[in-house]
Amino acid sequence: xxxxxxxxxxSGLITQIEPWIDDKELIELQRVIDxxxxxxxxxxxxxxxxxxxxxxxxxxxxxxxxxxxxxxxLVALGIKSDDEVIxxxxxFVATANAVIxxxxxxxxxxxxxxxxxxxxxxxxxxITAKTKAIIPVHLYGQSADMDQVMSLAKxxxxxxxxxxxxxxxxxxxxKHTGTFGDIGILSYYGNKTITCGEGGIVLTNDDELAKxxxxxxxxxxxxxxxxxxxxxxxxxxxxxxxxxxxxxQMKKLPAIIERKKEIHDLYERELGGIKGxxxxxxxxxxxxxxxxxxxxxxxxxxLIGYLKKYEIQSRRFFYPLHLQPCYADKKYIKNxxxxxxxxxxxxxxxxxLPSSYLMSTSEQNIVINKIKDFYEDRN
Ligand SMILES: Cc1ncc(COP(=O)(O)O)c(C=O)c1O
Numbered sequence: 315x316x317x318x319x320x321x322x323x324x325s326g327l328i329t330q331i332e333p334w335i336d337d338k339e340l341i342e343l344q345r346v347i348d349x350x351x352x353x354x355x356x357x358x359x360x361x362x363x364x365x366x367x368x369x370x371x372x373x374x375x376x377x378x379x380x381x382x383x384x385x386x387x388l389v390a391l392g393i394k395s396d397d398e399v400i401x402x403x404x405x406f407v408a409t410a411n412a413v414i415x416x417x418x419x420x421x422x423x424x425x426x427x428x429x430x431x432x433x434x435x436x437x438x439x440x441i442t443a444k445t446k447a448i449i450p451v452h453l454y455g456q457s458a459d460m461d462q463v464m465s466l467a468k469x470x471x472x473x474x475x476x477x478x479x480x481x482x483x484x485x486x487x488x489k490h491t492g493t494f495g496d497i498g499i500l501s502y503y504g505n506k507t508i509t510c511g512e513g514g515i516v517l518t519n520d521d522e523l524a525k526x527x528x529x530x531x532x533x534x535x536x537x538x539x540x541x542x543x544x545x546x547x548x549x550x551x552x553x554x555x556x557x558x559x560x561x562x563q564m565k566k567l568p569a570i571i572e573r574k575k576e577i578h579d580l581y582e583r584e585l586g587g588i589k590g591x592x593x594x595x596x597x598x599x600x601x602x603x604x605x606x607x608x609x610x611x612x613x614x615x616x617l618i619g620y621l622k623k624y625e626i627q628s629r630r631f632f633y634p635l636h637l638q639p640c641y642a643d644k645k646y647i648k649n650x651x652x653x654x655x656x657x658x659x660x661x662x663x664x665x666x667l668p669s670s671y672l673m674s675t676s677e678q679n680i681v682i683n684k685i686k687d688f689y690e691d692r693n
Pocket of ligand 1: 406409451480502512514
């Protein structure tokens with residue numbers, strides 16, 4: 315029997331983000347229960363095929379989560395101890411920590427003040443004999459400049475691993491993020507555009523890399539059911555329950571993308587004219603998916619506090635990596651003392667507004683009116 319789940323919500327609270335989960339997911343989960351197959355099997359393959367169709371990648375390998383997808387990609391690329399990997403200074407910490415887990419050294423690179431993605435001209439200056447790869451991160455629903463990244467990689471013979479954890483549905487020059495470089499990853503974590511609860515996918519057009527990633531997540535084997543292990547591998551496998559949720563979410567993706575664009579456009583229309591408050595820049599070559607709608611504000615702290623009083627959740631941008639306490643001893647990370655004034659300014663001014671598919675227009679209008687009130691008192 316299927317239960318039709320109603321959105322519970324917390325009365326009055328307007329959430330910054332929440333997944334759209336209902337009886338549609340239950341229908342797919344029922345297929346797992348009926349099959350009694352809970353470890354990855356046919357539904358996982360179906361979900362991988364859907365991801366291939368969405369992205370155009372030749373291979374899509376599902377793993378436990380996006381962090382492990384990054385780690386497995388680095389190992390598959392042959393990144394090893396003491397190799398240097400250039401990453402942007404504004405990203406979620408998983409980008410850096412996956413490099414550390416692979417035994418290599420993340421080298422922090424400043425981001426561009428407009429798109430908040432890696433500044434490739436600055437990345438060029440960080441290249442040494444030890445540099446083996448670059449990880450562009452497609453942040454907050456828009457793409458890094460993949461024209462620049464790919465030409466730098468070509469010039470210096472670098473591997474390209476695209477962190478498209480936030481890039482589901484996002485393209486650059488009409489090509490899906492995660493499919494430009496040697497390898498790329500998507501995340502299906504609970505707050506992402508679509509979710510499996512936890513989940514990650516490795517995308518690649520390279521047969522050998524796809525095989526290597528599969529072995530790494532499957533105890534070093536090319537297939538299940540054998541106990542002779544040709545390679546050293548681990549267990550980063552997906553489950554059929556994750557796949558079931560993912561299949562349902564993938565069917566919802568077009569509606570989610572459309573709704574998120576409506577949310578973005580309404581915020582822009584209503585709030586774009588406020589002095590000291592403007593929407594984050596969009597690169598025209600990028601077809602974004604507005605995972606979050608984000609603004610640049612002169613008064614982030616006060617605004618977040620003001621909205622909170624009215625039970626409206628918002629969030630700041632990612633804390634720049636060079637300031638993270640976990641890297642303060644400078645043991646695991648390089649270039650931490652560079653000039654990161656752009657990152658700091660972006661962090662100090664960035665705010666992501668409520669952006670859930672489930673937010674109603676009347677809820678969004680409450681957010682808009684409160685922001686207008688806030689600025690009316692100030693401007
Ligand atoms: C840019 C970025 N990279 C990597 C990750 C890690 O993905 P996951 O949470 O699926 O491990 C995330 C997400 O949470 C992310 O935002």
